[in-house]
Amino acid sequence: MKKDILEYLEHSAECFPDKPAFEDEEKSCTFKELVEAGRVIGTELAGKITMNQPVPVLMEKSVDTIKLLMGIVYAGGFYVVMDATHPVGRLNSILETLDTDILIYEEKNEALANELAFTGRRYARGEFGKGEADAALLADVRFRLKDTDPLYGNFTSGSTGVPKGVVVSHRSVIDFIDCFTDIFDITDQDVIGNQAPWDFDVSVKDIYSGLKTGATVQVIPKAKFSIPTALLDFLDERKVTTLTWAVSALCIITTLRGFEYKIPTSIKKVLFSGEVMPMKHLNQWRQYLPDVTYVNLYGPTEITCNCTYYVVDREFDLDEKLPIGKAFPNETVFLLDEENHLITEEDKIGEICVSGTALALGYYNNWEQTNKAFVQNPLNTRYREPIYRTGDLAYYDKDRNLCFASRKDFQIKHMGHRIELGEVELAMNRVPEIIRCLCMYDEKKSKIVAFYQGDINKRDLFRALTAFLPEYMIPNAYRQVEEMPLNKNGKIDRAELKKLYFK
Amino acid sequence: MEELMEILEDIRPDVDFEECTTLIDDKILVSFDILSIISEISDAFDITLSPADIVAENFNSAEALWDMICRLRD
Numbered sequence: 230m231k232k233d234i235l236e237y238l239e240h241s242a243e244c245f246p247d248k249p250a251f252e253d254e255e256k257s258c259t260f261k262e263l264v265e266a267g268r269v270i271g272t273e274l275a276g277k278i279t280m281n282q283p284v285p286v287l288m289e290k291s292v293d294t295i296k297l298l299m300g301i302v303y304a305g306g307f308y309v310v311m312d313a314t315h316p317v318g319r320l321n322s323i324l325e326t327l328d329t330d331i332l333i334y335e336e337k338n339e340a341l342a343n344e345l346a347f348t349g350r351r352y353a354r355g356e357f358g359k360g361e362a363d364a365a366l367l368a369d370v371r372f373r374l375k376d377t378d379p380l381y382g383n384f385t386s387g388s389t390g391v392p393k394g395v396v397v398s399h400r401s402v403i404d405f406i407d408c409f410t411d412i413f414d415i416t417d418q419d420v421i422g423n424q425a426p427w428d429f430d431v432s433v434k435d436i437y438s439g440l441k442t443g444a445t446v447q448v449i450p451k452a453k454f455s456i457p458t459a460l461l462d463f464l465d466e467r468k469v470t471t472l473t474w475a476v477s478a479l480c481i482i483t484t485l486r487g488f489e490y491k492i493p494t495s496i497k498k499v500l501f502s503g504e505v506m507p508m509k510h511l512n513q514w515r516q517y518l519p520d521v522t523y524v525n526l527y528g529p530t531e532i533t534c535n536c537t538y539y540v541v542d543r544e545f546d547l548d549e550k551l552p553i554g555k556a557f558p559n560e561t562v563f564l565l566d567e568e569n570h571l572i573t574e575e576d577k578i579g580e581i582c583v584s585g586t587a588l589a590l591g592y593y594n595n596w597e598q599t600n601k602a603f604v605q606n607p608l609n610t611r612y613r614e615p616i617y618r619t620g621d622l623a624y625y626d627k628d629r630n631l632c633f634a635s636r637k638d639f640q641i642k643h644m645g646h647r648i649e650l651g652e653v654e655l656a657m658n659r660v661p662e663i664i665r666c667l668c669m670y671d672e673k674k675s676k677i678v679a680f681y682q683g684d685i686n687k688r689d690l691f692r693a694l695t696a697f698l699p700e701y702m703i704p705n706a707y708r709q710v711e712e713m714p715l716n717k718n719g720k721i722d723r724a725e726l727k728k729l730y731f732k
Numbered sequence: 733m734e735e736l737m738e739i740l741e742d743i744r745p746d747v748d749f750e751e752c753t754t755l756i757d758d759k760i761l762v763s764f765d766i767l768s769i770i771s772e773i774s775d776a777f778d779i780t781l782s783p784a785d786i787v788a789e790n791f792n793s794a795e796a797l798w799d800m801i802c803r804l805r806d
Contacts, residue, residue: 451759458784485781
């Protein structure tokens with residue numbers, strides 16, 4: 230039985246020592262080199278951190294980054310990748326939650342690293358990886374490491390305005406990746422095209438499928454997703470076979486009509502998640518690449534990547550719903566109604582709940598939110614069985630496949646990002662001119678719509694929001710109102726605002 | 733040109749489209765912005781962009797965008 234993900238890496242390094250494990254636009258490293266770099270960095274870091282200490286990493290995805298991440302694991306810590314394009318306030322809030330005394334940044338982010346309200350030690354990435362590995366020290370750390378220890382933390386939007394850090398253990402990742410690579414037949418013959426940024430758990434499937442099977446991971450630079458010709462050239466030249474992408478990234482190719490330029494014939498598998506796949510786009514993909522396996526994946530970060538999947542096995546009409554399918558092995562995915570009764574019948578809507586090894590350890594340093602979302606299975610009164618309540622509503626279709634219905638609350642999916650509209654509203658309320666505000670989502674146009682009362686134009690408001698919110702959370706449309714319409718309970722009248730927007 | 737500026741400012745009110753000539757090179761526009769711009773200008777100017785048009789040279793400034801729109805309208 231595997232205890233930690235380093236066993237994946239070391240096994241592949243034995244089988245395929247000189248094969249590239251990760252490649253980005255400039256650099257490449259083999260499995261053997263990745264082990265060596267990880268051990269050297271692990272040795273250097275082991276004296277600087279304690280077991281299970283979070284190590285925030287202010288770096289973009291790259292060969293240098295994966296070496297560092299493996300080093301952090303060899304040192305007994307867990308990593309938290311942070312996006313340097315996020316506002317300083319948000320990065321500070323993440324660091325505050327992590328309450329750690331070390332931060333590693335890549336050289337181009339030095340000014341930003343120094344700007345952060347962080348009192349611990351700051352290291353440039355280049356300070357690591359030059360020494361030698363200490364086998365005894367690494368063996369000692371390894372002996373102490375256990376499978377329920379955290380491997381990574383991912384921060385997601387929180388409705389209270391504070392991002393929540395989901396921490397996931399080695400065990401959950403091994404449990405998921407073993408199933409994932411088996412079911413979708415990912416092997417050393419595959420080339421994985423990594424789209425997802427590494428502060429996002431979609432990337433976990435790329436990184437660990439590669440480490441486990443010996444498949445090469447091609448790290449696709451973010452900028453390529455603005456220029457379709459460059460993106461398709463990259464996929465074609467690097468002979469990418471497997472895309473585990475956010476829905477919005479797949480839609481970029483079809484929206485920008487990329488296949489009219491080039492069809493990357495090496496592609497064999499396309500797996501997507503993050504939001505509902507628009508059928509029009511899926512059908513276009515299938516038209517250009519008919520022999521590819523398409524898989525709809527569903528699941529929030531809190532249950533380690535995905536908990537259900539549906540292999541697209543037939544044509545779907547434009548008005549048909551693509552199911553999210555059935556549970557991955559070794560976890561229970563079930564529906565509960567509002568009174569916590571189990572739903573088994575067709576077409577009845579309930580909240581998706583998950584139990585099993587897949588469950589994350591919780592939200593780091595946040596007991597309140599952890600206890601709210603990770604609760605005892607109400608169907609089990611006999612022993613401890615934590616479940617995660619996703620807040621997503623779904624129903625069974627006639628083939629017993631689960632189908633996504635909607636959200637229970639005001640969380641939305643926008644460009645593959647999970648966003649609490651409450652967090653956007655809180656940021657708007659921090660702008661002094663704002664008197665009242667409310668956000669909603671225009672799904673048709675994929676726009677976050679902000680209604681506000683207050684003496685500020687949309688340009689100044691947008692600029693003010695960039696201080697608090699990452700790019701993808703900033704509203705895309707603004708409607709200034711004289712006064713917020715209220716319903717008879719004295720609450721802002723959503724229906725009235727909706728009318729105003731859509732008229 | 734005026735209509736284009738309105739579209740651009742609507743999508744990214746924080747960017748100075750009058751002055752900036754490195755919208756792509758300096759990663760000021762992200763992929764979502766590009767998608768929005770393409771969808772809006774296609775409707776507004778009744779043009780169809782091919783993948784070969786979506787390159788940095790055509791999107792680095794408002795002026796480059798306008799030149800492209802004029803070319804495609806002919």
